[in-house]
Amino acid sequence: MLALAVAAQANPSAASTSGLDICSPTSVLYEIDHNNRPRLQKILADASRVANGEAVLWRVEKDGTAPSHLFGTLHVINDSMQELSPATRAALDQSKLVAVESAETSRSAYSHAMAQAAPLMVSTDRELQGILAEDEITVVEKAISNAGYAPQLALALKPWVAIMFLADSECQKKLQERGAKSMDALVVDRATEKGLPVIGLESMFEQYRSLATISRKVQVAWLKASIELYPRVDDISLTMAELYRFRRLEAVWALTQEMAPGAGLDDATLLSLRTELVGKRNLRMLESAMPLLRNGGAFIAVGAMHQSGPDGLVALLRQRGFTVTAVE
Secondary structure: OOOOOOOOEEEEEEEEOOOOOEEOOOHHHHHHHHHHHHHHHHHHHHHHHHOOOOEEEHHHHHHHHOEEEEEEEEEOOOOOOOOOHHHHHHHHHOOEEEEEEEOOOOHHHHHHHHHHHHHHHHHOOOOOHHOOHHHHHHHHHHHHHHHOHHHHHHHOOOOHHHHHHHOOOOOHHHHHHHOOHHHHHHHHHHHOOOOOOEEEEEOOOHHHHHHOOOOOHHHHHHHHHHHHHHHHHHHHHHHHHHHOOOOOOOHHHHHHHHHHHOOOOOOOHHHHHHHHHHHHHHHHHHHHHHHHHHHEEEEEEEEEHHHOOOOOHHHHHHHHOOOOEEEO
């Protein structure tokens, strides 16, 4: 998502695994702080006022059932976040099952979802050519080539699919090759180690369909922002980890505007994008989670941005009569 997304550390830090430097991204927050400190202070202050953004682990309770937990994860890999906290491990270990956004991780499941979504991905009229300037198409082609595909594929893609390619990161891939994992993967690994069943709140196809149904205008603005930010994709991964650590993930929306001022991401466009990517999916994940929470003992792990705000899962669960208490 900063590809659209980003947190606060006084100095840039290098991403490394086992003491070996892999790349040296720069904190976006450090950069904005250097250039316009009052602007950064306002962005972070505004993010701090978003409801239910102060924690990532929550206890979910209702009379007559065992407590469950809601845990906000970070989808990018950061080598300083390679262990779940003791409180998170304890909550997971005492659960009866673990639910994540999507549990479809096998090659066959991925292939099936791609086959289902193919009609949503393909443009029959070279759509990107009518949207982008030649230099912008070149950036998309580079991202596609880096992913191991023929760059000419760009001419056959819908905007949202091109965005997925632009979110890819060479440093993220290298970290993964060295054995580093995202927080989502750490949760699944712990559940597997404890013999707990892992289920998905959404199917992969549902996730793709959510992207495909975003309005064309919003997709174009998001695509242009992703192109503008593509050279900074590793900086963004680092900054997302910082925002997560300091509980300011909602700052991602304003920071995206700050970093891609020419992309057409006005407030209305960003609100629409947040509604499609976060708000509507929250409702779908809530309905999937309700039977698990009614039975008690569930550990629900979703991206941390799905927890906060008036349309976040914490607020939605309280509306359904659950007591939701911050743990850490």
